[in-house]
Amino acid sequence: xxxxxxxxxxxxxxxxxxxxxxxxxxLWPRADACTAVVExxxxxxxxVDLSSLAEEEVLNLGGPYRVRLxxxxxxxxxLSSDCPDQVCVRTGRLTRAGETAVCLPAxxxxxxxxxxxxxxxxxxx
Amino acid sequence: xxxxDNPQGGAARRxxxxxxxxxxxxxxxxxxxxxPPLPALPPGAKLGLSNLATMYAAGALGxxxxxxxxxxxxxxxxxxxxxxxxAMSLSGGALSTLAMWILLRPRRRPFGFLGLGVCGALxxxxxxxxxxxxxxxxxxxxxxxxxxxxxxxxxxxxxxxLRALYPLLEKLRTRP
Amino acid sequence: xxxxxxxxxxKAVFVCGAVLAALVAVLVWLWSSYGYRARQxxxxxxxxxxxxxxxxxxxxxxxxxxxAARAVGDLEERISWRIExxxxxxxxxxxxxxxxxxxxxxxxxxxxxxxxxxxxxxAFDPTVLPLSALWDFGGENQHVPAPEQxxxxxxxxxxxxxxxxxxxxxxxxxxxxxxxxxxxxxxxxACDAAVAAYxxxxxxxxxxxxxxxxxxxxxxxxxxxxxxxxxxxxxxGDDKNAALGVLEMDAGFVSTSGSYEKAFTEGGVTYHHxxxxxxxxxxxxxxxxxxxxxxxxxxxxxxxxxxxxxGLEDGAALLEEYGAGGVWVDxxxxxxVTGRAVGAFTLTADGxxxxxxx
Numbered sequence: 001x002x003x004x005x006x007x008x009x010x011x012x013x014x015x016x017x018x019x020x021x022x023x024x025x026x027l028w029p030r031a032d033a034c035t036a037v038v039e040x041x042x043x044x045x046x047x048v049d050l051s052s053l054a055e056e057e058v059l060n061l062g063g064p065y066r067v068r069l070x071x072x073x074x075x076x077x078x079l080s081s082d083c084p085d086q087v088c089v090r091t092g093r094l095t096r097a098g099e100t101a102v103c104l105p106a107x108x109x110x111x112x113x114x115x116x117x118x119x120x121x122x123x124x125x
Numbered sequence: 126x127x128x129x130d131n132p133q134g135g136a137a138r139r140x141x142x143x144x145x146x147x148x149x150x151x152x153x154x155x156x157x158x159x160x161p162p163l164p165a166l167p168p169g170a171k172l173g174l175s176n177l178a179t180m181y182a183a184g185a186l187g188x189x190x191x192x193x194x195x196x197x198x199x200x201x202x203x204x205x206x207x208x209x210x211x212a213m214s215l216s217g218g219a220l221s222t223l224a225m226w227i228l229l230r231p232r233r234r235p236f237g238f239l240g241l242g243v244c245g246a247l248x249x250x251x252x253x254x255x256x257x258x259x260x261x262x263x264x265x266x267x268x269x270x271x272x273x274x275x276x277x278x279x280x281x282x283x284x285x286x287l288r289a290l291y292p293l294l295e296k297l298r299t300r301p
Numbered sequence: 302x303x304x305x306x307x308x309x310x311x312k313a314v315f316v317c318g319a320v321l322a323a324l325v326a327v328l329v330w331l332w333s334s335y336g337y338r339a340r341q342x343x344x345x346x347x348x349x350x351x352x353x354x355x356x357x358x359x360x361x362x363x364x365x366x367x368x369a370a371r372a373v374g375d376l377e378e379r380i381s382w383r384i385e386x387x388x389x390x391x392x393x394x395x396x397x398x399x400x401x402x403x404x405x406x407x408x409x410x411x412x413x414x415x416x417x418x419x420x421x422x423x424a425f426d427p428t429v430l431p432l433s434a435l436w437d438f439g440g441e442n443q444h445v446p447a448p449e450q451x452x453x454x455x456x457x458x459x460x461x462x463x464x465x466x467x468x469x470x471x472x473x474x475x476x477x478x479x480x481x482x483x484x485x486x487x488x489x490x491a492c493d494a495a496v497a498a499y500x501x502x503x504x505x506x507x508x509x510x511x512x513x514x515x516x517x518x519x520x521x522x523x524x525x526x527x528x529x530x531x532x533x534x535x536x537x538g539d540d541k542n543a544a545l546g547v548l549e550m551d552a553g554f555v556s557t558s559g560s561y562e563k564a565f566t567e568g569g570v571t572y573h574h575x576x577x578x579x580x581x582x583x584x585x586x587x588x589x590x591x592x593x594x595x596x597x598x599x600x601x602x603x604x605x606x607x608x609x610x611x612g613l614e615d616g617a618a619l620l621e622e623y624g625a626g627g628v629w630v631d632x633x634x635x636x637x638v639t640g641r642a643v644g645a646f647t648l649t650a651d652g653x654x655x656x657x658x659x
Contacts, residue, residue, distance in 0.1 A: 004237050006288055011240030018243060018277050019324075025270035042346030042370065085439075098531075100345070102352045109345040109352050120547055121356060121509045122516040124592055125533030125557035278325045285318070 034097055035113045036076040038069065045108070050074050065106040076110055078103060098123075142298055143182065143190045147197045150178035154198065158205075172279050176221055176245050177287040181294055183225035191222045209260065213253045220252030221245040238291075242284025246276040342366055348373045349381070349487050350439075351513030355495070358523050361504020368502045369495035373512065376494045379407050380483045382430060389481050393430065397477030403470055410483065410490055410599055411465045411472050417603040418460035421619055425607035426578035430480030431457045438574035439563040445572060451581035458578050489556045489602025492517025496598070515556040517598045527551050527645075534650045535559050535590040535630050545630065546648040554598040558605040559590035559630075575609045586612030587631050594642055595625035613637060617658065 038046040048071045056072035070079040075095045078088040081103050088103035098120055100111040154175035183191035195218030203211025224244050250272040342362035345354045357366045382389045388403035395401045414427040431454040437443045462475035491512040499505040499519045508519040509528055518528050527549040537543035560573035577584040593605040608616030613629050617639045620627045626642030636653045638646045643659045
């Protein structure tokens, strides 16, 4: 009946491998992955990974204001909305993490998440 | 860690020994639960000491009893901490038991105690992560590298403890 | 390194234990410095005619964020003059007759408004409802009223005719026809309510939220860096996301009043929503936006409104009384940083000149 050794070469290799893999995984420079989160009244409607988009695509959100979004590589914007103020459309393209565009009448918001650092925590004004 | 090499003792003895391992597992997880929670650790990073009972069982009693033990552990977790804890414990326990069983096949044993402990912990974490992703959504996968990282020391600790308890367990198992 | 034959346990275990302890220490340090990103929760919802955007750190983040959103909703139910049965709606309906019982929080908010109104010499006035309803900025009926109308309604605006008893939690308006509009402090007060909700909910390590143009912070950001709040570039036109600069703050609340929000153009003239209670018309103080940083959300909101109307010189003196910081943008592209904002604000937009007045 052979008792296993405490620490063999294979064990040491495994431990170092695991630690190394975790370190590489954590420290690997992340691509500026930006995810657009579309919410209506706090409920998530859609989540689009902008960095993985190769072509532009249009999201029809419907509703009384027939809101349409356009997402493309690295950006998202309100394409059109039947709301009276058009603030959402005039906001223009969102490109950086932390940016937000909102259509208040339709209660729809779009914000960009992710991307390593550089973004601000909030916006005043 | 071999009962499979040496299948002595009757069914009743095996059952009794299995029950004793179960009690050990429960005692260890109760001990761990009694430790103050560390806010400095990522959620889900636990010592996982009770793993050593299933590890030993996988080697000494075979896959079936070891899986039963994992199930008993999960039921205990479920009774004390709810259904989510049951699912987490079962997925982690079953996967680590499977890993142990593979690594403790009679003729091929690549690892010593520490390697076994680390493999068990990593398999345990992987199983739990799968359940977490299933229950909480893909965002939980962000913990993966952290769990990999913390699996190493907790696995080493489990391995050390198993090494310390091994002679005792062997004695209990082989001698009347 | 197989263990020795006889009694391998003590030494090997000791060495492994030491290595293990060191390893764990390093890992815990790593986690506490870099691991927090995974534990933050962000959500957006709509309240008070603005979007409420929260970023909450800590184990109980999701539940706390929901509680904060409810707190903001509850506040709106109390202080919106548009909501039937709200404290302010009842106060306005009782104008010229009896004292109105209000919630404690409403009474102290009204008292705060009165204080700022007094110290700003009426540049900020909570009793502006008759005029603000007449102009109806951002509403269905926004238009330039006739001068006679403005003249008539102007007489109904005087904060001195609003009385507040915080001990009894009641308030009254002296004359019929008067009305309180807390729109100018509502978003700041919402930040206060949300921060109080984080405290109450527990399980929150830190949080930052914005309600419209007001921002509130709760405790220190977990990674130890200051909260960075972008101040919107008032001249950015259609691309409203451009930042004028960044305010790095360890704690506190920020609000901005800018002439670019809720403005409309009629007959070639652009009218913005920051009315001067003295003239009844949009304030002309040479400013396009004022950002105020202080210890309370409602106060920062009230002060930013007052300062926009007062202009740089008088406004800066008012902020100094409160120990508040300010970022002032004038129509000529000058940015003046005052008080505690000096050193905390960094200008990032092109085409502006920076002046610092500690």
